[in-house]
Amino acid sequence: MNKTDKIYVAGHRGMVGSSIVRKLEREGFTNIVTRTSKELDLREQQAVRDFFAQEKPDLVVLAAAKVGGIHANNTYRAQFLYENLMIQNNVIHSSHEQGVKKLLFLGSSCIYPKMAPQPLKEESLLTGPLEQTNEPYAIAKIAGIKMAESYRRQYGSNFISAMPTNLYGPNDNYDLNNSHVLPALIRKFHTAKVKGEASVEVWGTGSPRREFLHVDDLADACFFLLKNYNEELFVNIGTGEDLTIKELAEMIKDVVGFEGELKWNTDKPDGTPRKLMDVSRLHAMGWKHRIDLREGITSVYADFAKSELAQV
Numbered sequence: 001m002n003k004t005d006k007i008y009v010a011g012h013r014g015m016v017g018s019s020i021v022r023k024l025e026r027e028g029f030t031n032i033v034t035r036t037s038k039e040l041d042l043r044e045q046q047a048v049r050d051f052f053a054q055e056k057p058d059l060v061v062l063a064a065a066k067v068g069g070i071h072a073n074n075t076y077r078a079q080f081l082y083e084n085l086m087i088q089n090n091v092i093h094s095s096h097e098q099g100v101k102k103l104l105f106l107g108s109s110c111i112y113p114k115m116a117p118q119p120l121k122e123e124s125l126l127t128g129p130l131e132q133t134n135e136p137y138a139i140a141k142i143a144g145i146k147m148a149e150s151y152r153r154q155y156g157s158n159f160i161s162a163m164p165t166n167l168y169g170p171n172d173n174y175d176l177n178n179s180h181v182l183p184a185l186i187r188k189f190h191t192a193k194v195k196g197e198a199s200v201e202v203w204g205t206g207s208p209r210r211e212f213l214h215v216d217d218l219a220d221a222c223f224f225l226l227k228n229y230n231e232e233l234f235v236n237i238g239t240g241e242d243l244t245i246k247e248l249a250e251m252i253k254d255v256v257g258f259e260g261e262l263k264w265n266t267d268k269p270d271g272t273p274r275k276l277m278d279v280s281r282l283h284a285m286g287w288k289h290r291i292d293l294r295e296g297i298t299s300v301y302a303d304f305a306k307s308e309l310a311q312v
Contacts, residue, residue, distance in 0.1 A: 001029075001059065001227055005101075008033040008057035010042060010091055011064030015171040015215050016106060016164075020061055023219035033057055037064075043086040052094035060095050060103040061222065062088060062144075066137075067108075070203075070271050072178040073134035084140035092147045096157055103159040104226055105148045107141040107234065109211075109275050110134045111163060119240065119278035122163075122233055131272045145234050152232055160229055162222065165238035165277045168300060169215030174309050182212060185249055186301055187309065189256040194312040199261045200253075203268035206246030211238050211276050214291040224287045238277035239289045245270075255297050 007024060011017035012034035024032055033055050040051050042064055066076075066083040073080055088105065095103045112120045113128030125145070130138045141163075148159035172183040179187075185202065192200045221237045229235065243251075249262055282288075304310055 003028050004031060005029070005058040006031045006033055006055065007059045007061065008055065009061045009063060010087075011062070013171070014063060014065075014067075015167065015169060015173070016218060017061070017063035018171050019169060019215040019219040020063060020222055023216070023223050027223060042090055043083055045086075045090050048090035048094050049097065052098045056098055057095075058101045059226065060091065060100050061226075062091050062103065062105045064091070065106075068173075068178040069180045069184070070133050070269055073137050074269075077136045080134075081136035081140055084137060085143060088140070088144040088147065092144070092151065092159065095159070096151050096155060101158065102226065102230075103148065103157070104222060105144050105159065105161040106222070107145055107161060107163045108137065109163055109165045109236075109238070109277060110138045110272075111141050111145070112275070114272050118274050119276040120236065121278045122236055122281065125234075133269060133271055148234075149232055158230055160225060160231070161234035162225055163234055163236050163277070164218050165211040165213050165236075165275070167213055167215050167218055168296065170300070170303060171215075172300070174304065181210070181245060182248065182252070182297070183300075185252045186256065186297070186304055189253050189258040190301075190304065190310055191312050192260060193256055193258040194310075197260060199263045200258065201263050201265050202245070202249050203265055204245060204270040205266050206244060206249065206262075206264050208245050208270045208272065209242045209274040209276065210245060210248065211240075211242040212248070212293055212296075213238050213289060214296040217289040217291050220290070221282065221287055224285075228285060235282055236277040236279050237282060238279045239293075240277065240279040240283070241293075242274065242276040243293075251294060252297060252301075255294070255301050
């Protein structure tokens with residue numbers, strides 16, 4: 001990577017994309033190309049081809065995706081499959097057509113089979129059935145990995161893929177219907193604290209185990225891979241540590257300062273029992289996360305408490 005390289009970050013306003021842009025800027029990269037979804041609809045093939053022909057980026061980070069939690073994934077199944085397939089098909093193929101030097105495709109830990117052995121190794125991909133609630137999103141992401149792999153095999157393209165674990169951080173989605181568990185809990189506990197409520201409802205049983213990575217650690221790992229990794233097999237990005245949803249809820253409750261009780265709504269789905277990433281390959285390359293979970297939640301909550309959403 002050269003400081004003068006033109007780098008296109010797709011999805012630069014999302015949580016992941018914005019963190020990657022901040023990381024690149026901190027490292028002295030100034031030739032960063034971005035487009036909002038209004039300026040460039042990545043689902044439209046011709047628009048994407050025209051953009052790539054005009055801009056001719058050297059490097060591409062594909063962080064654009066339609067994302068959401070269990071409820072959104074399960075409700076908007078067709079949209080999650082169609083829109084994610086279109087976005088990645090158009091960006092990956094146009095990158096090939098314009099001779100992009102390197103592309104990084106970002107997937108998700110939900111690509112793994114529901115009952116895959118823990119911790120999840122990269123080699124477990126496609127060894128069993130997926131979790132039903134987010135199967136369409138997972139299938140789209142698996143297709144993206146296989147596209148990067150196939151363009152490498154057929155055309156020699158230096159397209160790599162990385163699979164982050166559950167993420168949180170600045171620019172997260174706090175919508176209570178469509179967000180992931182960590183930001184949803186921050187908002188729920190904050191609202192209950194401000195309103196003086198006696199309890200907060202939490203979905204499921206609290207028993208599933210989850211791993212959480214601060215998005216700035218993810219951006220750091222992506223930068224590391226762009227500089228150092230040029231192989232076909234995708235790479236897990238995570239902390240290698242997990243906790244139960246109950247433990248997470250209690251940690252967030254404590255950070256927020258909510259003093260009421262937790263009420264578990266066991267009619268709501270738990271999702272996959274456990275999703276811990278095996279990050280031994282990334283550790284062996286020399287990268288490890290830096291931000292402790294409690295420290296990260298404390299920082300994120302401080303930002304949220306200043307936001308409009310916190311004004312109950």
